[in-house]
Amino acid sequence: METAIARVRPRRSIWKRARFALQKYVAVLRVSAANNLAYMMEVFFRALLLVVLVFILAQLWKTTFSVRGAHILSGFSIGDMIWYLAAAETIAMSMPALTRRIDMEVRSGQLAYLLGRPCNYVLYNFAQYLGERVVRIGINGAVAAVLAFVIAGLPHFTWQGFLAWPLLAFLAVCIDFTAYFSIGLLAFWSEETQSFSLIFSRLTLVLGGVLAPLDIFPQPLRSIAQALPFSSILYGPARTLVHFDAGYLGFLLVQQIITLAGGTLILLAIYSIAIRRVNINGG
Amino acid sequence: MAIVEVEALRKTFRSRQRGAGLANSLRSFVAPRYREREAVKGISFALEAGEVLAFIGPNGAGKSTTIKMLTGILYPTAGRVHVLGLAPWQQRRTLAYHIASVYGQKSQLWYHLPPQDTFDLLARIYELDMAEYRKRRAFLVDVFDIGEYMSTPARKLSLGERMRCELAAALLHKPSIVFLDEPTIGLDVIARQRIRDLIGQLNTEEGLTVFLTSHDAGDIEQVCRRAIVINHGEIILDTPVSRLKRDYLKAKTVDLLLEGSAEELLKMDSESEQPRLSVRAPLSIHEEIVETPGVRVLKAKGHGLKLEVDTAQTPLEPIIAAIMQHSHILDMTIADPPMEEIIAAIYSEKGKVETGHSKQEQIAQEAEKIEEVTP
Numbered sequence: 001m002e003t004a005i006a007r008v009r010p011r012r013s014i015w016k017r018a019r020f021a022l023q024k025y026v027a028v029l030r031v032s033a034a035n036n037l038a039y040m041m042e043v044f045f046r047a048l049l050l051v052v053l054v055f056i057l058a059q060l061w062k063t064t065f066s067v068r069g070a071h072i073l074s075g076f077s078i079g080d081m082i083w084y085l086a087a088a089e090t091i092a093m094s095m096p097a098l099t100r101r102i103d104m105e106v107r108s109g110q111l112a113y114l115l116g117r118p119c120n121y122v123l124y125n126f127a128q129y130l131g132e133r134v135v136r137i138g139i140n141g142a143v144a145a146v147l148a149f150v151i152a153g154l155p156h157f158t159w160q161g162f163l164a165w166p167l168l169a170f171l172a173v174c175i176d177f178t179a180y181f182s183i184g185l186l187a188f189w190s191e192e193t194q195s196f197s198l199i200f201s202r203l204t205l206v207l208g209g210v211l212a213p214l215d216i217f218p219q220p221l222r223s224i225a226q227a228l229p230f231s232s233i234l235y236g237p238a239r240t241l242v243h244f245d246a247g248y249l250g251f252l253l254v255q256q257i258i259t260l261a262g263g264t265l266i267l268l269a270i271y272s273i274a275i276r277r278v279n280i281n282g283g
Numbered sequence: 284m285a286i287v288e289v290e291a292l293r294k295t296f297r298s299r300q301r302g303a304g305l306a307n308s309l310r311s312f313v314a315p316r317y318r319e320r321e322a323v324k325g326i327s328f329a330l331e332a333g334e335v336l337a338f339i340g341p342n343g344a345g346k347s348t349t350i351k352m353l354t355g356i357l358y359p360t361a362g363r364v365h366v367l368g369l370a371p372w373q374q375r376r377t378l379a380y381h382i383a384s385v386y387g388q389k390s391q392l393w394y395h396l397p398p399q400d401t402f403d404l405l406a407r408i409y410e411l412d413m414a415e416y417r418k419r420r421a422f423l424v425d426v427f428d429i430g431e432y433m434s435t436p437a438r439k440l441s442l443g444e445r446m447r448c449e450l451a452a453a454l455l456h457k458p459s460i461v462f463l464d465e466p467t468i469g470l471d472v473i474a475r476q477r478i479r480d481l482i483g484q485l486n487t488e489e490g491l492t493v494f495l496t497s498h499d500a501g502d503i504e505q506v507c508r509r510a511i512v513i514n515h516g517e518i519i520l521d522t523p524v525s526r527l528k529r530d531y532l533k534a535k536t537v538d539l540l541l542e543g544s545a546e547e548l549l550k551m552d553s554e555s556e557q558p559r560l561s562v563r564a565p566l567s568i569h570e571e572i573v574e575t576p577g578v579r580v581l582k583a584k585g586h587g588l589k590l591e592v593d594t595a596q597t598p599l600e601p602i603i604a605a606i607m608q609h610s611h612i613l614d615m616t617i618a619d620p621p622m623e624e625i626i627a628a629i630y631s632e633k634g635k636v637e638t639g640h641s642k643q644e645q646i647a648q649e650a651e652k653i654e655e656v657t658p
Contacts, residue, residue, distance in 0.1 A: 034396060112351060
């Protein structure tokens with residue numbers, strides 16, 4: 001019997017297998033992006049919430065700058081501040097409902113379809129998530145850039161910051177994936193995973209620097225927040241875009257890679273335990 | 284050659300128990316209590332290549348759990364399974380290239396995209412050669428007659444159209460076995476028939492082995508040649524479908540909506556003192572419907588008439604013809620007995636057999652005793 005199967009599937013070199021695997025997950029990413037682009041207007045209107053948030057925060061910071069009579073606060077001008085907020089919100093508001101999707105897949109048994117396919121469940125979901133997030137970041141970024149330009153004029157980005165941002169944003173969304181996917185997998189044990197997801201997202205918003213750059217925070221809160229992994233998701237990429245600093249970029253990359261490695265280990269540990277106790281509904 | 288071998292397969296689920304009220308909620312948080320439920324209780328069977336097997340049973344019988352163990356999604360608690368010579372939960376990825384599964388209540392099509400996109404994605408996932416894939420897709424689009432739906436977003440397709448696309452998608456990689464979990468659930472009569480025909484056609488033309496679970500006795504009757512009935516995780520019957528039909532699927536329920544009154548139709552004719560409705564059987568014997576052997580009036584109210592017909596005793600055709608002579612039929616549904624009734628009948632039959640066996644054994648033992656005593 002095994003020989004019959006071996007005949008159907010010829011042995012492939014490791015490179016060929018890697019190429020097929022890559023094509024597989026790139027195809028998932030493309031389909032996921034297309035699925036999200038099916039409702040372009042809906043995605044666009046969702047991005048309008050970002051306009052409201054950035055606009056309100058910009059007005060608050062304009063008032064703060066004028067009350068303090070300052071042109072620079074902790075190294076940020078009002079223009080930098082608005083472009084920082086636009087960059088941070090672009091990432092923060094592009095997070096899809098990953099935890100809810102995984103939670104539902106586990107509870108409804110939809111997971112069965114993916115587990116029954118010749119692909120890795122985690123990588124499949126990562127590709128799907130990335131496709132969804134790329135579309136959202138693209139649209140959010142365009143809307144936020146137009147708004148920031150209208151309110152604050154042209155940004156003072158350096159080309160290094162501009163080039164570093166895509167890599168840093170990519171690592172940030174990967175970190176987000178490990179966190180929210182792991183929380184979604186908790187559905188194997190917990191009856192409610194949304195509460196964990198809410199805690200993580202609120203911590204990211206507050207300690208990640210979405211309301212203000214962490215440089216504004218008083219000590220020791222600033223040092224604590226900068227050391228925590230949340231800052232590598234929002235503050236780090238946004239600050240590098242607005243205020244490029246080669247020394248900080250090195251620190252940030254190390255922080256992101258360590259956070260991503262830690263998150264991946266946790267995710268794989270949870271996944272390997274979860275998959276052994278798959279208890280799909282409707283059995 | 285058996286391509287699926289199952290031996291003493293067992294699956295036990297453990298679920299947390301929670302009592303009602305705040306105190307019990309807190310107690311279950313501090314000291315959780317678990318309940319074990321045996322979903323599959325040591326079942327054994329084998330499936331030959333090219334067979335079409337119906338794996339049937341009521342809700343919670345263990346059908347889906349068994350499918351999930353055979354496809355490697357669930358880890359069994361005990362037992363041995365080989366599908367195409369592979370242990371599914373240990374070699375799930377390798378096995379996945381050679382099997383397909385379709386779950387009637389779940390969709391693998393991308394909701395906002397046309398099936399075409401899902402097909403292309405599956406070609407990549409199953410690592411198909413693109414030229415071969417295009418040929419295979421053209422063949423399946425033709426067989427399933429889904430050409431006009433290939434460019435329509437899945438969300439705009441009817442359930443029947445979507446199910447045809449789901450089946451075609453599942454067969455793109457030419458699987459050796461297809462596991463169909465309630466593929467006709469929720470479909471109307473025409474769509475259901477179409478799916479049954481397609482499954483039959485693929486089995487005949489491609490030698491596809493089909494493992495089908497269903498609630499619907501009609502699926503089994505028309506598509507399968509062998510049936511395994513499972514209840515409470517145990518196999519209670521493993522028999523050819525012809526026998527299942529003969530013994531357990533003979534009582535059809537005919538639900539009619541008539542133009543005239545059903546009560547009037549069944550009234551005795553005052554002149555001839557015979558019921559107005561009579562059945563002229565092929566042998567030219569007049570039989571009143573209410574006295575026709577194997578026909579039972581379940582309900583006759585207003586325009587609705589519900590009959591139970593034992594097809595082993597009386598064919599359906601003359602009964603319907605007789606009704607049509609007296610009244611127009613506005614609507615008609617012919618249903619198989621519900622799964623619960625089939626299972627009750629199997630148990631009652633088994634009970635008789637077992638009682639019969641024990642009686643025979645008793646007689647034989649007594650005879651042996653007599654022989655021993657008799658010099």
